[in-house]
Amino acid sequence: MALIEVRNLVKKFDDKDVLKGINLELHEGQSKVVMGASGCGKSTLLRCLNLLIQPTSGEIIFKGEDITRSGVDIRKVREDIGFVFQHFALYRHLTVEDNVTLGLRKLKKMKTKEAVEKALYELERVDMVDHRDKYPAQLSGGQKQRVAIVRALAMDPAVLFLDEPTSALDPKMSREVVTVINKLFLDNITMLCVTHDPFLAKYISDSIVFMDEGIVVAEDIAERLFYDHEDPRIREFFMSVIDHR
Numbered sequence: 001m002a003l004i005e006v007r008n009l010v011k012k013f014d015d016k017d018v019l020k021g022i023n024l025e026l027h028e029g030q031s032k033v034v035m036g037a038s039g040c041g042k043s044t045l046l047r048c049l050n051l052l053i054q055p056t057s058g059e060i061i062f063k064g065e066d067i068t069r070s071g072v073d074i075r076k077v078r079e080d081i082g083f084v085f086q087h088f089a090l091y092r093h094l095t096v097e098d099n100v101t102l103g104l105r106k107l108k109k110m111k112t113k114e115a116v117e118k119a120l121y122e123l124e125r126v127d128m129v130d131h132r133d134k135y136p137a138q139l140s141g142g143q144k145q146r147v148a149i150v151r152a153l154a155m156d157p158a159v160l161f162l163d164e165p166t167s168a169l170d171p172k173m174s175r176e177v178v179t180v181i182n183k184l185f186l187d188n189i190t191m192l193c194v195t196h197d198p199f200l201a202k203y204i205s206d207s208i209v210f211m212d213e214g215i216v217v218a219e220d221i222a223e224r225l226f227y228d229h230e231d232p233r234i235r236e237f238f239m240s241v242i243d244h245r
């Protein structure tokens with residue numbers, strides 16, 4: 001059984017059809033990347049899947065339960081889905097350590113000592129323990145994103161969503177974050193990641209879902225999507241994002 005199964009998911013904003021019937025499966029231990037032109041509905045898809053926005057119709061089966069139905073505990077679903085954003089969304093007034101322990105203490109009800117131990121263990125994974133007492137303003141973009149990833153992972157979510165995690169970073173910091181996410185991929189962390197970056201996509205995915213104007217037009221491994229694809233929409237997209245020098 002898939003961890004997440006999306007059936008015919010539709011999202012309209014007023015009269016605008018943004019998602020036009022998305023079908024998608026994500027299994028435990030699997031990592032998929034979603035790619036497609038700006039505005040095709042990638043962020044809307046992620047936000048529907050963790051119920052940040054209400055889908056117009058269709059089904060989202062998460063752990064065997066249709067979470068689009070009324071009476072579902074939305075808070076519980078969100079706690080089970082880690083979310084990493086383009087712009088990190090760290091709490092500016094909290095240190096690195098407190099950013100990571102906050103959810104553990106408030107949502108998981110851990111004692112401070114236990115939460116700190118867990119935070120340090122997770123920070124170690126991304127080589128950020130030495131920065132535990134710093135505030136976000138004292139970190140580089142790549143370091144901030146590593147903390148944001150750890151903050152999400154520390155909650156032991158069933159799946160990690162990432163929405164353009166490297167888009168706000170320069171090439172060097174971006175590589176740093178790709179390395180960290182690649183490590184999670186090799187550890188079989190279940191992930192669904194939106195990105196424009198073919199380098200990131202290739203190194204962190206079992207397969208890539210290509211979207212165009214609110215539908216999934218293809219799903220395949222990087223090697224078969226990136227170069228000279230038969231579908232002109234896919235060909236044009238990768239012509240524009242891959243550096244062909």
Ligand SMILES: Nc1ncnc2c1ncn2[C@@H]1O[C@H](COP(=O)(O)OP(=O)(O)O)[C@@H](O)[C@H]1O
Nearest residue numbers: 013016018036037038039040041042043044045
């Ligand atoms: N809250 C909203 N209200 C109205 N339109 C929206 C809203 N969110 C997104 N859209 C529209 O939906 C389309 C898809 O947006 P989005 O999912 O952010 O695309 P992507 O992440 O692929 O760039 C865009 O045309 C955008 O303007």
Ligand SMILES: [Mg+2]
Nearest residue numbers: 042043044163
């Ligand atoms: Mg987006």
